[in-house]
Amino acid sequence: MRVLMIGAGGVALTRPLDWAVKAGYEVWLLGDVDPYETEAPKNYRYFPTVWRKYLEEFTNTYPYEDQMAEEMAEPLRKLADEFQPDIIHVHAIGWHAQCCVLANLSPLVVSAWGFLNHLLQPERELSKHKDRVSQVFKNTGVLIVETPSLIEKSKALLNPNQRVELIPLGTNPQHFRTGVTKDLPKWRREVLKITEAPTILLSPRGWSKLYNHEQIFAAYAQAYPQFTKPTVLVFSKLGRGGGEEAVAIYESIRKKAEELGLLENLRWMPALPYNFMPTGYNLADVIINYPTNDAFPSTLIEAVACERPVITCDLSAYRGTFIEEFCTLVEPKNPDALAEAMIKVVNQPPQEREAHLAQARQVIVEQYDEAILQKRLFQIYEDLASATKVISA
Numbered sequence: 001m002r003v004l005m006i007g008a009g010g011v012a013l014t015r016p017l018d019w020a021v022k023a024g025y026e027v028w029l030l031g032d033v034d035p036y037e038t039e040a041p042k043n044y045r046y047f048p049t050v051w052r053k054y055l056e057e058f059t060n061t062y063p064y065e066d067q068m069a070e071e072m073a074e075p076l077r078k079l080a081d082e083f084q085p086d087i088i089h090v091h092a093i094g095w096h097a098q099c100c101v102l103a104n105l106s107p108l109v110v111s112a113w114g115f116l117n118h119l120l121q122p123e124r125e126l127s128k129h130k131d132r133v134s135q136v137f138k139n140t141g142v143l144i145v146e147t148p149s150l151i152e153k154s155k156a157l158l159n160p161n162q163r164v165e166l167i168p169l170g171t172n173p174q175h176f177r178t179g180v181t182k183d184l185p186k187w188r189r190e191v192l193k194i195t196e197a198p199t200i201l202l203s204p205r206g207w208s209k210l211y212n213h214e215q216i217f218a219a220y221a222q223a224y225p226q227f228t229k230p231t232v233l234v235f236s237k238l239g240r241g242g243g244e245e246a247v248a249i250y251e252s253i254r255k256k257a258e259e260l261g262l263l264e265n266l267r268w269m270p271a272l273p274y275n276f277m278p279t280g281y282n283l284a285d286v287i288i289n290y291p292t293n294d295a296f297p298s299t300l301i302e303a304v305a306c307e308r309p310v311i312t313c314d315l316s317a318y319r320g321t322f323i324e325e326f327c328t329l330v331e332p333k334n335p336d337a338l339a340e341a342m343i344k345v346v347n348q349p350p351q352e353r354e355a356h357l358a359q360a361r362q363v364i365v366e367q368y369d370e371a372i373l374q375k376r377l378f379q380i381y382e383d384l385a386s387a388t389k390v391i392s393a
Contacts, residue, residue: 001385002026004083006076006100007091008051009033011274011298012113012169016089019374028083030076030096047079049096059243065095073102080105086385090136097136107141107388109380111167112154114295116145119153120316121293137162141384144377146296148320165380169298170373173365176305181279188283192267198230199346202269202284204299205291207238207246212290212333217253219338221260228347234267234284281306286345289313290330290338300327305364307357311341322367326360 003025007013014035020027021036026043029035032051036044050071054061061068076099080088088108090097093115100108118130134157137143143154146168154164181187188194201220205211213235220233238250257263272280281287287303289312296317303310304326312318314329323329328345331337 001087001381002028002083002085003087003089003381004028004030004080004085005089005091006030006096007032008094008096009035012111013091015169015370016091016111016377019370019377023374023378028079028085030072030079047075066098069095069098069102072099076100076105077103087381089381093133093136098132101135101139104139106139107384108136108139109142109144109384110136110140111144111146112150112295113146116150116154117293117295117317119157120149133157141388142380144380147317149316163380165376167373167376167380168296168368169301170368170370171298171301171305171364172370173305173361173368175275176278176281176302177361178282178307180306181282184282187279191270192232192234192283194232194267196230198232199227199285200232200234200267200283201286201288201342201346202234202280203288203290204236204269204280204303205289205297206236207250209245209249210292212292213249214252214256215333215335215338216288216290217256217266219335219342220265221256221262222335222339223342223346224262224265226343226347231346232265232267234269237268237270239271277302278306281308284308285350286311286342288338288342290332291315292332293317296321301364301368304357304360305368307361309345309353309357311338311345313338322360322363326356326363 003020005017005027009032017027017029017035021041021044024043028045028047030047030049032049034046050068051061054064054068058064088100088105090100090108091111092113093110097110115133137157140162142163142165143158144165144167145151145154148166151164151166158164203213203216207213217233238246257266269280281303287308287310289300289310291313294315294317300310300312300323304322310327311330312323312327313332315332318324328341330341
């Protein structure tokens, strides 16, 4: 089977790409970055988009997405004509998907990856992607969503011949588990510079206004006097690609922490390669997730697979999943409520939640194992390829 994948990059694209390559499919990728840049498999070819060219000239490529889609439409059409793919799988309903529409490619397998979150919001909160979504839907054969709450809402926008399938990102539960890292005290000393054994609250999401780091710190500062044991708050280190907004948030938190005498209670987790991410979760005692809105993050799947208690905001995208049953839910944009949840979880004896965390992990094993999700994706490929022919009009 020949699979043409299209997308920006990141884990949401690279995992399905890796599945297809390892399964022996012939895979071509039209992408912003090449995941196999150092060593390309024999059944894989990479073709760059114009994204990097625009990035070299502009720090923010978003205003130029329509232009990039138009510029890439003809090269994509020629690529499809040459490759004659059985499946075209586009990741996210951004400018890459728009490019597929301009190239008149159909039927597409479309992974939404957060671009349909506006369907979970009140009608007045219209998405800037709404027009693009409706255009892409016309060329869609199978739409893949990552959360159950999007299934029916998405079906309402498609015709009966178009399928909607649920495939979240998932994880490898044999890799993400508790006890996978030896000598955690040494890791805590060398990675987090922690010499004692305090409770560690980890906020693992990247630096962006979306992830509400300032609210997390405000809640921590409010809760701190009521913790019954020493407790530190860990954020990810600020990377060079964070941008001005991320730097401003980072500096704001450091300033407030210094004013409150809590700067020594903050730690910074370095960026860890994917293979070492279980160590990142196992270093922590509690995971904090508090975005303004979200798709369905692998962060929570991985944390629960590692049997870590999770405090998270209660978002529509999380409804109907293990998050409702096994995570501590907090009203969004409410640092007071988040502080109360921190106090409750930190002060709770760990042995009181062991059975609950083990049960939560079992749900991940049964429902979110990548091996299960991979089979589901490949069945979609087989069904669509046998029923239709990719066309470039």
